[in-house]
Amino acid sequence: GEDVEQSLFLSVREGDSSVINCTYTDSSSTYLYWYKQEPGAGLQLLTYIFSNMDMKQDQRLTVLLNKKDKHLSLRIADTQTGDSAIYFCAEFMNRDDKIIFGKGTRLHILP
Amino acid sequence: KAGVTQTPRYLIKTRGQQVTLSCSPISGHRSVSWYQQTPGQGLQFLFEYFSETQRNKGNFPGRFSGRQFSNSRSEMNVSTLELGDSALYLCASSRDTRGDEKLFFGSGTQLSVL
Numbered sequence: 001g002e003d004v005e006q007s008l009f010l011s012v013r014e015g016d017s018s019v020i021n022c023t024y025t026d027s028s029s030t031y032l033y034w035y036k037q038e039p040g041a042g043l044q045l046l047t048y049i050f051s052n053m054d055m056k057q058d059q060r061l062t063v064l065l066n067k068k069d070k071h072l073s074l075r076i077a078d079t080q081t082g083d084s085a086i087y088f089c090a091e092f093m094n095r096d097d098k099i100i101f102g103k104g105t106r107l108h109i110l111p
Numbered sequence: 112k113a114g115v116t117q118t119p120r121y122l123i124k125t126r127g128q129q130v131t132l133s134c135s136p137i138s139g140h141r142s143v144s145w146y147q148q149t150p151g152q153g154l155q156f157l158f159e160y161f162s163e164t165q166r167n168k169g170n171f172p173g174r175f176s177g178r179q180f181s182n183s184r185s186e187m188n189v190s191t192l193e194l195g196d197s198a199l200y201l202c203a204s205s206r207d208t209r210g211d212e213k214l215f216f217g218s219g220t221q222l223s224v225l
Contacts, residue, residue, distance in 0.1 A: 031211060035214075040218065041218050042115070042201055042203075042216030042217050042218045042219055043154075043201070043203075043214075043216040045213050045214065045215075048211075050211075088153075088154065096167060097167060097209075098144075098156055098159060098167050098169075099144075099156070099214065100156065101146070101153060101154035101156075102153060103152070103153030103154075104153055104154070
């Protein structure tokens, strides 16, 4: 089936690192993404990784890809209150030419 | 450059009615995708249009339909509304549908069916 799985909630203290995990289904997916949705807004692309990469770093964001286990993670260093949002993992389904999203992980920042 | 614009922002309808939602993509973008977002199901793919043709379709009943105009603006229509159609409907545009193309999302239309 077409399922991108991720946990629904994560609470992290301000200043700590947040790690959001995701498993995807299509082993032939070439692109995997992390999108962020703030309240009342649409989704915004945070970062994406090509399938021939294991890791991608962009300032406070680190994406790790384990193709063997079809596991993707997003690490946010020094988590700030502005990082409070829903984070969606997504994969590009090559066979269908469409992007499938997980249900989203709501990140809550504790003071 | 203006972003993706969705209208209206909010809609309240009753069961059995029909509704039309509108999406204006970013200038130059020819692909428009529609998603339904609900708390329980997350983001579900409805369909994608490119150059006025539906290129891709999700697993939704025929009550959900769409179209795209020559200026790339898109509309989606839901007929015979059901309570379960209450959701945030998101439109996203891109230049094309390739893995390395970013999807740019609008803020959505919040539909409530009473």
